[in-house]
Amino acid sequence: MAILEIEGRKFDVDGDGFLSDPYIWDDDVASLIAKSDGIDSMNEKHWSIVNIIRKHWEEKGMAPMVRTICQESGIRLREIYELFPLGPARGACRVAGLPKPDGCV
Amino acid sequence: MEKLTDEKIQKGLEVLRREVGSKLLTHVNSCVHCGLCAESCVYYNVEPNEHFVPAKKVDIVSSVYRRYYSTTGKFIPWLTGARKLDDATIEEMVDLLYGSCTMCGRCNKHCSVGVDIEYLVRTGRAMLAEMGYVPETLQKTVDAAINTGNNMGISTEDFVDTLKWLEEELQFEVEDDNAIIPLDEKGKDIMYTLNPREPKFFPLSISAMAKVFYAAGESWTLSTKMYDVTNYAYFSGNLEEGQLIAQRMVDEMKSLKANRCILAECGHGTRSFRWEAPNYLEQGFSFEVETSVELLAEYIREGRIKVDPEKNQEIVTLHDPCNLTRSGGILEEQRYILSKCVKNFVEMTPKGTDNLCCGGGGGQLSMSEYNERRMRISGLKADQIRKTEASVVATPCHNCVDQLIQTNAAYKLNVKIKTLAEIVADAIVLDNENEENIS
Numbered sequence: 001m002a003i004l005e006i007e008g009r010k011f012d013v014d015g016d017g018f019l020s021d022p023y024i025w026d027d028d029v030a031s032l033i034a035k036s037d038g039i040d041s042m043n044e045k046h047w048s049i050v051n052i053i054r055k056h057w058e059e060k061g062m063a064p065m066v067r068t069i070c071q072e073s074g075i076r077l078r079e080i081y082e083l084f085p086l087g088p089a090r091g092a093c094r095v096a097g098l099p100k101p102d103g104c105v
Numbered sequence: 106m107e108k109l110t111d112e113k114i115q116k117g118l119e120v121l122r123r124e125v126g127s128k129l130l131t132h133v134n135s136c137v138h139c140g141l142c143a144e145s146c147v148y149y150n151v152e153p154n155e156h157f158v159p160a161k162k163v164d165i166v167s168s169v170y171r172r173y174y175s176t177t178g179k180f181i182p183w184l185t186g187a188r189k190l191d192d193a194t195i196e197e198m199v200d201l202l203y204g205s206c207t208m209c210g211r212c213n214k215h216c217s218v219g220v221d222i223e224y225l226v227r228t229g230r231a232m233l234a235e236m237g238y239v240p241e242t243l244q245k246t247v248d249a250a251i252n253t254g255n256n257m258g259i260s261t262e263d264f265v266d267t268l269k270w271l272e273e274e275l276q277f278e279v280e281d282d283n284a285i286i287p288l289d290e291k292g293k294d295i296m297y298t299l300n301p302r303e304p305k306f307f308p309l310s311i312s313a314m315a316k317v318f319y320a321a322g323e324s325w326t327l328s329t330k331m332y333d334v335t336n337y338a339y340f341s342g343n344l345e346e347g348q349l350i351a352q353r354m355v356d357e358m359k360s361l362k363a364n365r366c367i368l369a370e371c372g373h374g375t376r377s378f379r380w381e382a383p384n385y386l387e388q389g390f391s392f393e394v395e396t397s398v399e400l401l402a403e404y405i406r407e408g409r410i411k412v413d414p415e416k417n418q419e420i421v422t423l424h425d426p427c428n429l430t431r432s433g434g435i436l437e438e439q440r441y442i443l444s445k446c447v448k449n450f451v452e453m454t455p456k457g458t459d460n461l462c463c464g465g466g467g468g469q470l471s472m473s474e475y476n477e478r479r480m481r482i483s484g485l486k487a488d489q490i491r492k493t494e495a496s497v498v499a500t501p502c503h504n505c506v507d508q509l510i511q512t513n514a515a516y517k518l519n520v521k522i523k524t525l526a527e528i529v530a531d532a533i534v535l536d537n538e539n540e541e542n543i544s
Contacts (some may be wrong), residue, residue: 001475002477015473037514062258066306067267073146077309085514088306089505102334103257104302104470104504 016090018100023087025054025097035094037086044081047093049071053088053096063093063101106196107237114190117232118173124228125174133167136160142222145215147462147482148205150301158220160211162201166229169194187252195238202229203240204475207482209427209462222243224506230342246337246471247346254353255333257301264329268311277317279535284319285310287326289361295325296363296399298334298354300371300503310370310503313530314397318531321409325367331357334374340468344385351382358392365393367400370524372428372503373466380433380510396429398501401529402438405445412532417447419521421528423496424453424486424509425460426502434458440499442525446532447497453489461485463500467507480515483508501525 001020012020017036019025032049034042042050043067052072056064059088066088072079084091089105141157143149149157168188171178178187188194192298210223233239239247255264262537265288272286287293297318303311318325331353338347358366368375379394379503404410423443429435436457443450455461464483486509490498498509498520509522 015476017476018473056343063305065259065263066308067263067265067270067393071270082108084344085510087510089302090507090511100473101257101305102242102471103305104300105257105306 004033005038006036014100016094016100018094019097022057022097022099029097030095033097037084037091037095039084039095044045045073045075045079049075049080049083050090050096051093053092053098057096057098063089063098088098106192106200107360107427109190109192109195109236113236116513117190120228120232120235121170121174122362123427128221128224129170129228132225133170134164135220136163136167137218139217141215141217142212145211147207147209147211147464147485148460148478150485151482153308156201157205157365159206160369162206162229163220163222163225165194165201166200166232167385168431169232191486194325195233195236198229198233199240202226202421203243203468203472204478206466207427207466207469208218210431211427211459211462214431214458215507222495227342230340231344232342233496234344239343240472240474242473243337243341243468246341246468247341247343250333250335250337251346254327254331255329256335256337257305258307259301261329262297264304264332267308268327271308271312271315273313275312275319278312279316279319280537281319283314285499286315288329290326291360293324293326294322294363295365295367295400296358296361297325297327297332297367298369298374299327299332300335300374301333302503302507303369307503307506310524310526313524314332314369316530316533317401317404317526320411320535321404326361326363328357330360334371334378335370336374336377337468337471339377339381339423341375342533346379351378351386353418354378355382355386355390363454365395366390368396369393370397370503370526372426372433372502372504376428376432396427396435396501398435398438398442398525401525405442405529410529412446412529412535413534414446414448416532416534417497417528418449419447419497420449420493420495421447421497422451422453422493423456424463424498424500424505425457426500426505427460427462427466428499430457435501437523439499439529442529443499444530447499451493453493461489463505463508463512465504470504470507479508482512483512484516485519487512489520490520491516495520497521498529499523499525499528 201484212222249258338352
């Protein structure tokens, strides 16, 4: 457990900075986590990716495949890595308030 | 941390009992406390504190061994530095062996008397695993592999959908509807494997390898049942779980009747299967096992694929994964590949078998508990990369790729991280491209 402080707001997070309680998440929290990764302002594409991930996790309990993100958002794979330089897992899933996915990520 | 019980102590000591033999005896009794290992360790380099000297790891396993298995340690433990297996010892073992070691083996190489420090770390981890002290996050990754067949819990349906999607992209890229990604086909020459992070989040390396196989006209397949090249039980130290995962790969090779098992770019996956599995399965392989790094070099050397270095103009440096290079001796193949596929290749310092760990090895990437330390030690790698002035870092290990992606962001390196397959795929000259050039 650790505390992540962004612009005066404090969040309980795991060692990797993923929210300990995914249910405190909302749009403001997403914007703040994105800021801590250097994404100063989330654009339409960022939101589209984050909302797909969040919806999928709420329905199925896990992060979607990157294929799902690409096909549902219409954003090309290479652009996803540009939008979230840390990648879909440590980048986009963290902004979407999910717990850290297992494995080599 | 859960309290220690007599039952747990017996389980932990059983690991040492099982291991007793000339190898264990040699390594628990040989450290001369010269301290040369200190400077070889990435943890010690970043924080020169006694706690991080690799000899401390040797010492804690050796002192427990002495307490229970040597006469002097049993009767006069205070004179021999023998240590009882109690809660304090366990807590220190967990922090030293899981929390302060990437199992990179650089200390082994620098040890003045040749102690296999990494082997003792693994033995200590095996004791902790038997006693139930594997960090929760690491165990979750092992559990996912055992319960779902891959360490990210990807369903077969999701896996197949992703591969079909990549196949369409491949056909579009090479302009040929016959370019395919074969699934579960029996009797092919090669069964290829993947790190689950590829289909889940980073499939460019799958597309790249599929393009290479297409260009080489290879007879290959992927299994939808057992494609996961990783074996995190190698990191947790749980022998039975490690055996189970490795046995699945052996069974799937036999079921698909393939001749060669080609391991994806994954350091510990290669080590845990190719070099360690015959030991813990107590049987040799009845098929060939090779890494995709060796296969890519073979394709280029034998002219099965044509590559043009002019297609990769950026300055590329190479990060040698510890398990593949220092432990496995795969040293020249990656350099040969880069010499043929990129225009500007620069080495980092140190390199090869003396390279510094990226910081993500030993299961560190999955253990959130030690994230702060992991990102601190990655500063050494950041410095190495920065000095090369390269804009691309190539590395044949998905685990290293992920650590390097984070290092890139944390230390603002502004580089791209690529697998070797991606670099080779970018350099490939397809036959139809040739024809266009000639006409």
